Amino acid sequence: MDSLVSAASVIAAGLSIGLAAIGPGIGQGQAAGAAVEGIARQPEAENQIRGTLLLSLAFMEALTIYGLVVALSLLFANPFTS
Amino acid sequence: MYFFNLLNTPLFISSGVEVGVHYYWNIAGINVHGQVFIVMWFVIMFLIAASILGTSKLERIPKGWQNFMEFFLEFSQEIAKNQIGESFYRPWVPFISTLFLFILGCNWAGAIIPWKLLELPEGELAAPTNDINTTIALSLLVSLCYFFGGLRKKGLGYFKRYVQPTPILLPINILEDFTKPLSLSFRLFGNVLADELTVTVLTILVPLIIPLPIMILGLFAGSVQALIFSTLAAAYIAEALE
Numbered sequence: 001m002d003s004l005v006s007a008a009s010v011i012a013a014g015l016s017i018g019l020a021a022i023g024p025g026i027g028q029g030q031a032a033g034a035a036v037e038g039i040a041r042q043p044e045a046e047n048q049i050r051g052t053l054l055l056s057l058a059f060m061e062a063l064t065i066y067g068l069v070v071a072l073s074l075l076f077a078n079p080f081t082s
Numbered sequence: 083m084y085f086f087n088l089l090n091t092p093l094f095i096s097s098g099v100e101v102g103v104h105y106y107w108n109i110a111g112i113n114v115h116g117q118v119f120i121v122m123w124f125v126i127m128f129l130i131a132a133s134i135l136g137t138s139k140l141e142r143i144p145k146g147w148q149n150f151m152e153f154f155l156e157f158s159q160e161i162a163k164n165q166i167g168e169s170f171y172r173p174w175v176p177f178i179s180t181l182f183l184f185i186l187g188c189n190w191a192g193a194i195i196p197w198k199l200l201e202l203p204e205g206e207l208a209a210p211t212n213d214i215n216t217t218i219a220l221s222l223l224v225s226l227c228y229f230f231g232g233l234r235k236k237g238l239g240y241f242k243r244y245v246q247p248t249p250i251l252l253p254i255n256i257l258e259d260f261t262k263p264l265s266l267s268f269r270l271f272g273n274v275l276a277d278e279l280t281v282t283v284l285t286i287l288v289p290l291i292i293p294l295p296i297m298i299l300g301l302f303a304g305s306v307q308a309l310i311f312s313t314l315a316a317a318y319i320a321e322a323l324e
Binding site for chain 1 (some may be wrong): 245265268269271272273274275279307309310313
């Protein structure tokens with residue numbers, strides 16, 4: 001295997017997961033902060049808020065997972081090395 | 083497709099992490115991934131057994147298996163009802179609850195049962211949902227279902243929604259039909275595979291105790307992913323029906 005291609009693939013895999021984690025990280029932080037605020041204001045709505053929060057967190061996490069899929073396919077199923 | 087075939091060529095594999103190694107069965111000239119089928123059949127058997135146990139002796143005051151299955155039914159009914167709405171949700175409950183229970187069963191079967199004790203000639207037994215073919219099949223099923231639902235409800239008038247609100251959005255609306263199954267399948271596949279990889283890597287580094295919290299997180303993530311997949315399927319169906 002070409003060592004340049006493998007080096008580029010590994011760097012790209014690291015970058016793809018790292019960069020993909022930035023945006024969802026910020027988004028998840030904001031969502032969690034807003035949820036905490038909501039619970040502090042209305043403690044009786046805690047269960048409902050928790051459910052919605054978990055669902056939306058999982059949606060945001062999906063964005064990172066796309067980066068992860070790219071990273072995994074670069075590491076384990078690299079189309080440029082065959 | 084290109085991507086699927088390439089999953090068979092492991093390149094930078096370190097010890098113990100087996101991604102893209104499969105136990106092939108050749109059935110009528112088609113290579114299928116045997117390890118996925120074995121675990122999947124196990125999950126299906128378990129679900130069928132649970133359903134039979136839950137419905138064999140119906141009582142007015144449920145207990146034991148009946149109680150357990152009624153709890154799950156109510157939960158998945160609630161998913162369908164919240165998305166599709168009171169008046170149309172009933173015919174879609176079987177589909178949505180099957181998706182939910184099957185994905186939950188698959189994720190937890192991979193996380194809870196110590197499959198490593200069974201040796202396969204190639205590959206390893208794990209959650210069936212960590213194979214992208216499984217998740218793509220499930221999400222294409224969802225696509226078929228919402229097309230079917232929309233066409234049955236509105237006839238050919240269903241295709242009017244592609245030019246709404248303006249015909250300029252036509253390409254985006256068509257593109258959406260492709261991105262929906264893509265994002266559904268990648269989300270499930272990536273999450274399950276990521277959980278298993280994290281546990282495997284941590285187990286290689288520190289075999290004792292340390293991976294336990296990650297395993298519990300994996301169980302939690304598995305159930306959340308099952309919930310999300312079925313919620314989104316219900317939301318797409320609702321969108322086609324409205």
